Amino acid sequence: MKSKILHYTDSINYELEQTARLMKILTLQLFDRLQLDITPDEYFALDTVSINAGICQRDLAKLLLKDRANTGRILESLEQKGFITRFIDTKNNRLVKKMGITEKGYIELDLINIKIQGYIDGTTGKLSPKEVDKVQEVLKKFRKNLEQVVEINI
Amino acid sequence: MKSKILHYTDSINYELEQTARLMKILTLQLFDRLQLDITPDEYFALDTVSINAGICQRDLAKLLLKDRANTGRILESLEQKGFITRFIDTKNNRLVKKMGITEKGYIELDLINIKIQGYIDGTTGKLSPKEVDKVQEVLKKFRKNLEQVVEINI
DNA sequence: AAAAATATGTTGCATTTACAACAATATTAT
DNA sequence: ATAATATTGTTGTAAATGCAACATATTTTT
Numbered sequence: 298m299k300s301k302i303l304h305y306t307d308s309i310n311y312e313l314e315q316t317a318r319l320m321k322i323l324t325l326q327l328f329d330r331l332q333l334d335i336t337p338d339e340y341f342a343l344d345t346v347s348i349n350a351g352i353c354q355r356d357l358a359k360l361l362l363k364d365r366a367n368t369g370r371i372l373e374s375l376e377q378k379g380f381i382t383r384f385i386d387t388k389n390n391r392l393v394k395k396m397g398i399t400e401k402g403y404i405e406l407d408l409i410n411i412k413i414q415g416y417i418d419g420t421t422g423k424l425s426p427k428e429v430d431k432v433q434e435v436l437k438k439f440r441k442n443l444e445q446v447v448e449i450n451i
Numbered sequence: 452m453k454s455k456i457l458h459y460t461d462s463i464n465y466e467l468e469q470t471a472r473l474m475k476i477l478t479l480q481l482f483d484r485l486q487l488d489i490t491p492d493e494y495f496a497l498d499t500v501s502i503n504a505g506i507c508q509r510d511l512a513k514l515l516l517k518d519r520a521n522t523g524r525i526l527e528s529l530e531q532k533g534f535i536t537r538f539i540d541t542k543n544n545r546l547v548k549k550m551g552i553t554e555k556g557y558i559e560l561d562l563i564n565i566k567i568q569g570y571i572d573g574t575t576g577k578l579s580p581k582e583v584d585k586v587q588e589v590l591k592k593f594r595k596n597l598e599q600v601v602e603i604n605i
Numbered sequence: 606a607a608a609a610a611t612a613t614g615t616t617g618c619a620t621t622t623a624c625a626a627c628a629a630t631a632t633t634a635t
Numbered sequence: 636a637t638a639a640t641a642t643t644g645t646t647g648t649a650a651a652t653g654c655a656a657c658a659t660a661t662t663t664t665t
Contacts, residue, residue, distance in 0.1 A: 306502070311495075316594040319601050322601050348458055362469055363652085366652085367653070390660090438578060442576040446477060520644085542642095543642085545642060546644090
């Protein structure tokens, strides 16, 4: 009955999940230690908005891979903190909520990027820059492949 | 003020988080479609128990990178379903709850492994086996590195 | 033209998850 | 020896997350 050959710990799923989990823990600890005004998720959203000026909520949700409800709440918080502005506009003749980053948002983003830079370097540790690039490269390829397999309803 | 160079989407964190997120969505959809009796998390725990006979709860939590509370609840569910047995034992003179997989658990594990095999292959899609190995290899190295940087309290 | 389907955002709820506090026991420090 | 600290598991609680339902408006179908 113990004929199993493949184990979860040998799967690419395991490596992905555990590595991402570790990365998340590290990021949380980092944001906590640096006493930043926003959460990691808010930072991710803010950065994504900064390079997608005028994006609407649903499109942002698709980029973040979060559902519309969650995305809306993150944006609500970012708006309250004055890092983004939201305004009604149209997209394909439909009313949508578009957004843009504020001057304060840019300052915050730059501040965070400066603050976390050193830590980010620390995560790669003994790995050579080449290896780090390799991780990102193969991951991206794998991710692009996954995107074609998974049906995402956002 | 728009002097930012590094963006979240260019970071290894982004690739990791998004890829893991996609993988999670896919796995959930898969478990749902196959109408399996256990959740992905329970499957992961069950498999880990199967290759770590007699492990105690806290050590399992460390392997799963989940907190003790969450781990205990997953095990509670697995025990109720008859896939594992739990028993009191000692480790370093301390009372601990150890566990083992049951015959029914092995059968379930084999069943799941067989059922999901085809889908797992699908996730790698157009990537060559070499590339898949490469993903796992570099990820593992990166993960091992992270483990030394992050302080985990479980 | 009317009905059905789609797109977008919000609200409510139920599940998941993490964190802290606790209980019980053992080890270490004073 | 007594107090402080550490280990292990459980319980309670608050936050995060996702899903379904809803409201509104537009497009497509019949």
